[in-house]
Amino acid sequence: MTASSTVASGLSLGLLDAYDSDGFYCEMRDGAALDPRIAQVMARLRQVSPDDLRRRAEIAESELYNLGITFTVYSDRDAIDRILPFDLVPRILTPAEWDHIDRGVRQRVAALNAFLWDIYHDRAILRDKVVPESLVLGNPNYRPEMIGLDVPHRTYVHVCGIDLVRDETGGFLVLEDNARTPSGVSYVIENRHMMARMFPDLFDGIAVRPVGDYGMRLHTALTEIAPSGDAEPRVVLLSPGIYNSAYFEHIFLAREMGVPLVEGRDLTVEDGSVWMRTTAGLAPVHAIYRRLNDDFLDPDVFNPDSVLGVRGLIDVWRRGRVALANAVGTGVADDKAIYAYMPRIIRYYLAEDAILSNVQTNICAEAEGLAYTLDHLHELVVKPVGESGGYGIIIGPRASAEECREFRAKLIADPSNFISQPMVKLSVSPTLMGSRLAPRHVDLRPFAVTGKSTWVLPGGLTRVALREGSLVVNSSQGGGSKDTWVLE
Amino acid sequence: MSQTQSQSQSQASGEALSRRGPILLSRYAECLFWLARYMERVENLARILEVTDTFVRHGADQSGWLSIVQINADEARFLEKHDAVTAESVLRFYLSERDNPSSISACLFAARENARTLRPLISTEMWSQVNVFYNRARELMAGEPRPSDVSQICAFLKEGCQFHTGITEGTLFRDQGWAFYSIGKYLERGDQTSRLVDIKYHTLLPSVTDVGGAQDVNQWHALLRAAAGYHAFRRVYPSGMIPASVAGFLLLNHSCPRSIVQSVHQIETYLTQLGSTYGLTGANRVLEQLDGLRAGVMDQTIDHILQRGLHEFLDWVQLQFLGIAAAIADAFWHSKEDAT
Numbered sequence: 082m083t084a085s086s087t088v089a090s091g092l093s094l095g096l097l098d099a100y101d102s103d104g105f106y107c108e109m110r111d112g113a114a115l116d117p118r119i120a121q122v123m124a125r126l127r128q129v130s131p132d133d134l135r136r137r138a139e140i141a142e143s144e145l146y147n148l149g150i151t152f153t154v155y156s157d158r159d160a161i162d163r164i165l166p167f168d169l170v171p172r173i174l175t176p177a178e179w180d181h182i183d184r185g186v187r188q189r190v191a192a193l194n195a196f197l198w199d200i201y202h203d204r205a206i207l208r209d210k211v212v213p214e215s216l217v218l219g220n221p222n223y224r225p226e227m228i229g230l231d232v233p234h235r236t237y238v239h240v241c242g243i244d245l246v247r248d249e250t251g252g253f254l255v256l257e258d259n260a261r262t263p264s265g266v267s268y269v270i271e272n273r274h275m276m277a278r279m280f281p282d283l284f285d286g287i288a289v290r291p292v293g294d295y296g297m298r299l300h301t302a303l304t305e306i307a308p309s310g311d312a313e314p315r316v317v318l319l320s321p322g323i324y325n326s327a328y329f330e331h332i333f334l335a336r337e338m339g340v341p342l343v344e345g346r347d348l349t350v351e352d353g354s355v356w357m358r359t360t361a362g363l364a365p366v367h368a369i370y371r372r373l374n375d376d377f378l379d380p381d382v383f384n385p386d387s388v389l390g391v392r393g394l395i396d397v398w399r400r401g402r403v404a405l406a407n408a409v410g411t412g413v414a415d416d417k418a419i420y421a422y423m424p425r426i427i428r429y430y431l432a433e434d435a436i437l438s439n440v441q442t443n444i445c446a447e448a449e450g451l452a453y454t455l456d457h458l459h460e461l462v463v464k465p466v467g468e469s470g471g472y473g474i475i476i477g478p479r480a481s482a483e484e485c486r487e488f489r490a491k492l493i494a495d496p497s498n499f500i501s502q503p504m505v506k507l508s509v510s511p512t513l514m515g516s517r518l519a520p521r522h523v524d525l526r527p528f529a530v531t532g533k534s535t536w537v538l539p540g541g542l543t544r545v546a547l548r549e550g551s552l553v554v555n556s557s558q559g560g561g562s563k564d565t566w567v568l569e
Numbered sequence: 570m571s572q573t574q575s576q577s578q579s580q581a582s583g584e585a586l587s588r589r590g591p592i593l594l595s596r597y598a599e600c601l602f603w604l605a606r607y608m609e610r611v612e613n614l615a616r617i618l619e620v621t622d623t624f625v626r627h628g629a630d631q632s633g634w635l636s637i638v639q640i641n642a643d644e645a646r647f648l649e650k651h652d653a654v655t656a657e658s659v660l661r662f663y664l665s666e667r668d669n670p671s672s673i674s675a676c677l678f679a680a681r682e683n684a685r686t687l688r689p690l691i692s693t694e695m696w697s698q699v700n701v702f703y704n705r706a707r708e709l710m711a712g713e714p715r716p717s718d719v720s721q722i723c724a725f726l727k728e729g730c731q732f733h734t735g736i737t738e739g740t741l742f743r744d745q746g747w748a749f750y751s752i753g754k755y756l757e758r759g760d761q762t763s764r765l766v767d768i769k770y771h772t773l774l775p776s777v778t779d780v781g782g783a784q785d786v787n788q789w790h791a792l793l794r795a796a797a798g799y800h801a802f803r804r805v806y807p808s809g810m811i812p813a814s815v816a817g818f819l820l821l822n823h824s825c826p827r828s829i830v831q832s833v834h835q836i837e838t839y840l841t842q843l844g845s846t847y848g849l850t851g852a853n854r855v856l857e858q859l860d861g862l863r864a865g866v867m868d869q870t871i872d873h874i875l876q877r878g879l880h881e882f883l884d885w886v887q888l889q890f891l892g893i894a895a896a897i898a899d900a901f902w903h904s905k906e907d908a909t
Contacts, residue, residue: 146700147701148696148697148700149685149688149696149697149700153685159667159678160682160685162700323682323685328685331689332688332689335689336688341594341597343594347594347595347596358594358902359593359594359595360592360594360595360745360843360849360851360901360902361593361847361848364592
């Protein structure tokens with residue numbers, strides 16, 4: 082690269098010259114004080130001209146389209162590819178920060194699995210009244226079909242994504258657990274590839290922990306839960322098909338694992354086993370990484386109208402003739418209402434305090450929580466417990482009096498459907514906006530893979546809310562993503 | 570399937586894994602077959618449109634446009650949307666009209682959706698090229714093509730298909746998937762060549778008195794160019810342009826990459842490979858089906874074919890290709906039961 086293309090001219094403003102993180106914790110500026118390598122990256126960014134960064138960002142965007150790192154929106158006669166916007170300024174974590182997250186995530190996954198085993202077997206935690214029985218047994222995601230069923234290594238949540246945010250002090254807090262079919266891991270790896278192509282100069286001399294072995298780790302975990310007896314168990318990824326918005330990720334993971342991506346119509350149950358239709362006839366299947374919700378898995382057991390699943394699959398699974406990841410019925414554990422009890426659940430099963438704290442949470446199903454929420458609506462974030470993707474949320478401090486009044490009525494009508502939390506002052510990361518870097522709020526979703534034991538991908542998906550001041554990072558609501566570096 | 574069968578099959582497929590390479594999902598085999606067919610169809614259609622545009626547009630006789638509609642058996646659908654057969658209406662019908670399933674636009678869309686399904690299997694380069702090709706082609710074909718644009722659009726389309734062919738040759742893993750892809754490609758190519766030759770005999774030659782006239786020779790040139798065979802033909806037949814030798818060249822020449830004989834030979838080779846190398850016994854049934862076509866084209870002379878009627882012969886060839894495609898579907902992806 083020539084000096085002229087990268088060094089900001091004296092006349093124009095540099096990328097970071099007007100940057101002000103405005104009282105929020107800044108992943109770059111505050112990080113630079115913790116690790117000289119973050120300071121080094123920041124110094125390098127100062128040397129990049131806005132035009133140069135803009136140009137690289139444009140190339141990156143067209144590459145995402147051309148490579149098909151996209152989700153597809155189908156209209157009646159066409160298929161329009163959309164990309165998840167990608168920002169070229171990385172989010173960097175120090176070794177100490179990562180160690181904390183890694184331990185915290187593994188602890189949380191262990192507690193989630195212990196909790197799931199318990200509620201589908203002894204129900205000790207309900208008997209001991211640590212978690213209200215009605216919250217669990219009355220939960221629509223509690224699956225009676227799971228009662229008494231033993232899963233290999235007592236692992237229910239093989240792939241877990243735990244959403245973390247940082248508050249203004251720089252401390253990490255858990256915002257949400259995703260224990261069903263969390264997505265986004267493909268972007269973690271593709272973002273790294275993209276950075277290596279677009280910004281190799283930013284990495285110079287800085288050792289970043291690799292993320293490329295996720296597929297192998299996932300494959301290993303799946304072979305660990307496959308029925309024993311087959312020397313080389315056959316693993317498949319079960320996808321709803323090309324119309325699913327996460328189809329790119331399904332492709333990505335099938336490729337990285339080196340296994341077939343199958344749809345329900347490719348599988349059949351015969352003689353108590355699961356088979357796939359190949360050009361040579363039926364071939365046995367031993368482990369299924371399914372990216373299909375519980376409801377659609379098996380029309381015999383769940384939604385009878387599902388054409389995406391496989392008739393008889395659950396019966397084969399219950400007999401231990403095929404492995405399913407994640408297990409059925411994990412949705413009860415990542416429910417927003419259960420979330421409030423996670424610190425107590427961790428203490429109950431592991432006799433440890435939570436390494437990663439929750440955001441303080443008021444449960445509106447409880448009189449005390451509801452009263453507090455109603456009194457402090459203007460300063461709280463209130464979320465419906467059953468929704469995902471950031472839908473149905475009200476952010477008190479940002480809502481109009483009219484919106485608050487409407488929401489109050491909804492809340493009183495069905496309080497058990499809501500929890501509330503104080504508004505966390507999410508950390509920010511410098512993000513390219515036009516021709517300068519501006520602070521934008523970010524979160525972090527680390528991914529944990531569990532077969533016999535738990536491994537956490539060193540990195541995770543950093544999502545960024547691209548709209549100024551916005552706290553909603555979801556891709557469906559104007560979010561983008563960044564490469565996440567964990568320093569060696 | 571009984572318990573014992575399934576157990577023995579399980580062992581057999583274990584062996585197959587080590588000796589014959591990875592198993593292939595039926596759906597992927599079908600998509601590979603169709604990806605190849607659609608790309609080949611786009612290339613052939615682009616060739617026909619380009620040659621017709623160059624050699625027919627400015628002549629007094631516009632029947633060349635009609636013949637494209639006729640050989641694709643699209644008359645009814647075409648007349649629903651267009652009042653008259655003109656260069657413009659035929660070009661629009663075959664370039665950009667998505668309602669027309671035999672348009673280049675529709676074929677490219679289908680190719681891309683097949684490629685999308687195949688993304689777990691094919692190289693990133695292969696997918697990326699089809700994806701970018703589709704998007705650029707759509708932009709290029711949007712709106713009314715100006716007469717001066719047609720040859721450029723067709724050149725772009727041909728080049729895109731050839732780019733696809735090259736990337737596929739260079740990156741597609743050589744397991745049974747390659748055989749299914751290749752069978753699809755040669756089946757489509759043979760079928761398209763039969764249609765191309767049919768254009769000439771079906772409609773371009775209204776009366777015997779035209780034979781050998783300037784216009785006639787011009788049209789034979791066009792035909793050869795559409796099949797990328799003009800210069801090769803000149804080398805094989807340096808003197809003269811007897812219609813029979815052109816037809817013979819495109820149908821029966823073993824070295825012509827687009828001849829029917831070459832297609833049949835390639836299909837046979839890959840079907841045999843599916844049977845012997847990959848142990849797919851379903852291939853034997855398709856090979857039996859292929860026998861009829863092979864007997865009908867190998868060791869034939871063009872004079873013999875012309876005596877019996879070229880158009881009738883080409884019709885029969887097309888029916889044979891249809892039958893083979895159906896036999897392949899039955900053997901490898903429609904059968905729900907154990908194929909062995």
